[in-house]
Amino acid sequence: MSGTAHSLTRRAAELRRAFDRSFAETAADQARAYEDLLAITVGDVPYALRMAEIASLHVDRPVTPLPGSAPELLGLTGLRGAMLPVYDLRVILGRAQGPTRTPRWLVVDAQARAALAFDRFDAHLRVGRERLVPQRAHAASQYAQEVARMDDDVRPIVSVASVLDAIVTATKDTKTISHEEHEGHSAAQRQPKDAAL
């Protein structure tokens, strides 16, 4: 019992020293040496997102589903006074496994175009840039060209921008085809997709 109390006291002292040391470091050193990543889990697979591509992180936000929408589109949510479409990163990355509950976590891209939903936020990672390496050719995917190699973990880095670009491209194609084949559809039916864009 005394050993545990001693350990806690030591940890508290360590925290105190680290907190004080952080004020002694210069900001330029920190920006130059590290890359900020958000460690997340999609399905059961660990991934990472660049914080530079994210505008904000949210949890347990209400999402209103839209009828007849694409499978990856979960619905709409209101964030900071703006209505944003929410896309399921599990479907986009092909990690959806049967019927599951709605992901709790959302990230908004840097341009605030849409929100991507995922299952779990693991941690905020500050990784040295030397640890960010390109994905191997056979393992590289459309949205994850790099991986972050930590001491005990390897996480593919999903490019939020490429995901949203693909969504935008796919939405445009769908819109064109829909306009040509189903001209005369009511504006109410098209409004969610417009809103999503």
Place this chain on the structure above:
Amino acid sequence: MARHWTFGQKVGASFALIVALAVAMSVVSYYALRAVVASKDRVIDVEAQLLIDAQELQALREAAAADARGYLLTREDRFFTTLQASRTSFAAVLARLQGNVVTDEGRRLVDTIERTNEEQVRAMDQVIALRRTDAPLDAVVQAFDNQVGPVRERLDAAIQAFVALEGQRLRAATQASTDAASAASTLVATLALFSVLGACVAGFVLTRTLGRQIGTAVSQVQSSSAELQAAATQQATGAKEQATAMTEIATTIGELLATSRQITESAQRVAQIAEETAAAARSGDATVDEAHASIAGIRRQVDLIVGHMLELGKKSQQIGSVLDIVSELAEQTNILAINATIEAAGAGEAGRRFAVVADEIRKLADRVAGSTKEIRGLIEEVRSAVNTTVMATETGAKAVDAGSAQFGRVAAAFTQIAGLVGTTTEAAREIELSTRQQTTAVEQVNVAIANIAQASKETEASSGQTQQTASQLAVLSTDLLRLVRSEAAA
């Protein structure tokens, strides 16, 4: 029927047959002898007497004639007196003959003799009277010759005829008596022959029957003697084994006696220990009551422990709830810090300082989240430990209850044990007494076993003697069989 007769009956029957034959022969011989004797007596007493009387009659006639001649010649009275005596005797003999003669011819001749004698007496008296008259002798002689001579001749002839008749009758009676004697002899001889034959037949039958039966019996006796000999041998062997067994039993009884004495000593010690145990049991009652009170105290303490543990569990749950709030706050702080970091990064150079602060806030939030996880783990451990403790305590409470109940039973059992110890003490004393009696009985048994062993040895000796006797009996039966069966000699 005869097969069921005993030897005595058969021998008795044979002797009875022989005796009956002897009796019959004796009776017949007796009656035959009596008939012969009677016949001879009759010949002697009647016929011979008649002949004697007849001859005496003839002699008396001649004596009378001689006396008459003497008187006539001498005229002496003594001759006359003698003559009278002879005439009296003649008359007496004649009278006896008249009474004894049975035949008609005899009576006729006797009557003739009587008449002729009377004539002769008259004639003689006339002559004698003549002589007394001093008549010449020649006249007397002539008168004698003329008067007496013919009558005397007729008298002699009659007497001779009677003598001849009686002599003939005597011979005939003698012959008849002889014939009767011969017939009796023949009958007796026949009966004797039949008796001998009957005795021989009875003896033969008896000998054959008895020989057969005795032979059979002797054979059986021989067989039985052989069996007896075998049995005696077996008995001798058994007696020897019995003697050996008795010796072993005596040894065992000796050991049993020693053991019994040891048991007696042990029973004494047991009785002593039982008394001490009874005293200890009495003193143990107070200890049991104290232990019972201690168990009740333990039960109350356990109830208090359970209550405190349940309270501790509730507090742990409350801590967990508070920790959920802290964890939620840490998570939200982390999100805010991340968003602040992002916003600071978006603010460019102006937000760099703010980014540092936001990063520190995020670190703090991370650390709070980590500490919250640790606390949650610790709380879970505490709750688990509390649950385990509560369960263990409840189990302990139940165990205490069970122990209390068990101890109550133990106390009751202890009381019962105390009572039983008293009973055991009494029983130990009885065992001691019984064991002493048993020791005495075993000693008596030991003596009896020794006697039996001695008797077994004597039985063994007796069996040997019996065996020897059986052998002698077998030899005797063989000899006896040889006596009753000639073929057995071979």
